[in-house]
Amino acid sequence: MSPQSSFTRRDGGEYAYTIEATKLKFGVGAIGEIGADAKALGMTRVALYTDPRVAKLEHVATAARSLRDAGLDVEIYDQVEVEPTDRSFLAGAEFARAGKFDGFVSVGGGSVMDTAKASNLYATYPADLLTYVNLPVGKAQPVPGPLMPHIACPTTFGTASECTGMAIFDMLEMEMKTGIAHRELRPSLGILDPAALTSLPPLVVAANAFDVFSHAIESLTAKPYTERPAPETPALRPMYQGANPYSEIACSEAIRLIAANIERAMQTPDDLSAREPLMFAGMLAGIGFGNSGCHVPHAMSYAVAGLVRDYHPEGWPDDHAMVPHGISVIVNAPAVYRLIGPSAAASHLRAAEAMGADIRNIPDARAGEVLAERVIGLMRATGVPNGLAELGYGDADIDALTDRTLPQKRLLDIAPRDISRGDLGQLFKDSMQYW
Numbered sequence: 493m494s495p496q497s498s499f500t501r502r503d504g505g506e507y508a509y510t511i512e513a514t515k516l517k518f519g520v521g522a523i524g525e526i527g528a529d530a531k532a533l534g535m536t537r538v539a540l541y542t543d544p545r546v547a548k549l550e551h552v553a554t555a556a557r558s559l560r561d562a563g564l565d566v567e568i569y570d571q572v573e574v575e576p577t578d579r580s581f582l583a584g585a586e587f588a589r590a591g592k593f594d595g596f597v598s599v600g601g602g603s604v605m606d607t608a609k610a611s612n613l614y615a616t617y618p619a620d621l622l623t624y625v626n627l628p629v630g631k632a633q634p635v636p637g638p639l640m641p642h643i644a645c646p647t648t649f650g651t652a653s654e655c656t657g658m659a660i661f662d663m664l665e666m667e668m669k670t671g672i673a674h675r676e677l678r679p680s681l682g683i684l685d686p687a688a689l690t691s692l693p694p695l696v697v698a699a700n701a702f703d704v705f706s707h708a709i710e711s712l713t714a715k716p717y718t719e720r721p722a723p724e725t726p727a728l729r730p731m732y733q734g735a736n737p738y739s740e741i742a743c744s745e746a747i748r749l750i751a752a753n754i755e756r757a758m759q760t761p762d763d764l765s766a767r768e769p770l771m772f773a774g775m776l777a778g779i780g781f782g783n784s785g786c787h788v789p790h791a792m793s794y795a796v797a798g799l800v801r802d803y804h805p806e807g808w809p810d811d812h813a814m815v816p817h818g819i820s821v822i823v824n825a826p827a828v829y830r831l832i833g834p835s836a837a838a839s840h841l842r843a844a845e846a847m848g849a850d851i852r853n854i855p856d857a858r859a860g861e862v863l864a865e866r867v868i869g870l871m872r873a874t875g876v877p878n879g880l881a882e883l884g885y886g887d888a889d890i891d892a893l894t895d896r897t898l899p900q901k902r903l904l905d906i907a908p909r910d911i912s913r914g915d916l917g918q919l920f921k922d923s924m925q926y927w
């Protein structure tokens with residue numbers, strides 16, 4: 493089988509895809525080399541970003557020691573807000589601007605890595621917050637040029653923020669999540685040290701695993717890159733190009749690894765033989781979705797996270813209501829597979845097969861259902877919420893959820909079929925309760 497077999501080139505259609513990825517270093521103990529890596533990138537005065545909980549972990553102490561042993565000046569910013577907001581991005585940027593740093597290190601989950609990216613951006617090219625923020629919330633002006641070097645060291649494994657050019661935050665006033673998306677935001681290096689994962693609480697492991705699943709499944713089932721018209725010049729090729737042969741292989745393997753290890757990883761925190769494959773899967777899916785893009789479940793998740801009233805999940809800080817990212821995505825996902833499955837049956841079945849389903853003799857009309865059943869089974873086994881109702885939403889919220897999802901055009905456009913306002917309303921209704 494040719495690697496291009498699922499992608500049919502058409503006259504005038506896109507004929508090429510680009511795989512862009514951050515340089516990544518992976519291995520237990522790799523964090524101890526960060527001093528040499530920072531020096532090689534020309535850093536002399538480093539801002540080390542983390543959050544108050546991760547700041548107490550050995551991982552941060554090891555990174556700071558390695559940086560100082562290499563002769564670098566290090567200041568620690570440990571005030572990153574988990575599930576960051578416009579307010580916390582601005583506070584991080586102010587620290588960066590005042591400190592006159594020439595390099596950034598982030599040690600933490602997506603919240604920390606995204607805050608460091610935004611801080612680096614606004615310290616390098618000062619502007620109002622909305623200047624670089626995605627349309628329609630912000631002005632989406634392109635980042636003017638390269639940022640200062642940034643080494644991202646994930647202590648979770650789901651977001652793949654170490655490989656992406658995205659920084660996501662909650663715009664409090666508008667009650668919706670949005671972000672900044674530009675290639676220049678990609679860190680210069682990612683250091684993935686699986687030893688960091690042993691202290692992750694079980695539900696944070698589950699939320700991260702479902703984020704990886706969602707990145708991988710949405711990449712696989714996205715509109716194939718060959719269905720876009722060819723760009724007039726190569727520079728106009730979008731960062732999110734749609735499903736492509738590389739993302740297909742990387743994402744199928746990521747799904748298989750997560751499905752095979754997730755339950756054991758939740759039960760045995762110290763057993764790296766179960767947690768290390770999760771971090772590898774997150775990296776594979778990250779490179780895959782960073783080039784292909786996610787679609788409907790992620791588009792819906794920004795509304796689900798933004799409109800939260802009083803959900804306080806176990807394992808996250810209790811100082812404000814929040815729906816953690818992986819949970820805000822997966823609660824929508826089975827309803828989406830059921831709707832769009834018939835439009836992209838082969839890729840939905842490929843994902844279900846990677847989760848262990850027997851896909852022989854399944855008609856196209858049932859492809860989404862087969863995948864939905866697999867994912868719902870894993871949601872139940874890992875104790876994540878049973879749909880939007882458990883997060884505090886009801887039918888009266890559907891219009892507000894839909895209003896905040898429709899603007900996510902960049903994501904909705906790479907779904908394998910058109911998604912109307914009516915479709916979104918029905919999807920939110922169908923996501924209320926699964927079992």
Ligand SMILES: NC(=O)c1ccc[n+]([C@@H]2O[C@H](COP(=O)([O-])OP(=O)(O)OC[C@H]3O[C@@H](n4cnc5c(N)ncnc54)[C@H](O)[C@@H]3O)[C@@H](O)[C@H]2O)c1
Pocket residue numbers: 543545546549574575576600601602603604606647648649650651652653656657658659660661688689690691692693696700703807808809817818
């Ligand atoms: N930039 C991107 O490409 C991208 C992609 C997906 C999600 N995101 C964003 O990332 C954020 C979510 O990131 P996340 O899921 O990595 O979690 P997180 O950074 O929000 O952390 C979750 C919780 O786990 C704690 N924690 C982190 N590492 C730990 C460890 N090793 N041991 C013990 N506790 C630990 C944190 O203190 C926090 O309480 C959201 O804001 C989401 O929107 C960004």
Ligand SMILES: [Fe+2]
Pocket residue numbers: 651703706707790817821
């Ligand atoms: Fe995600």
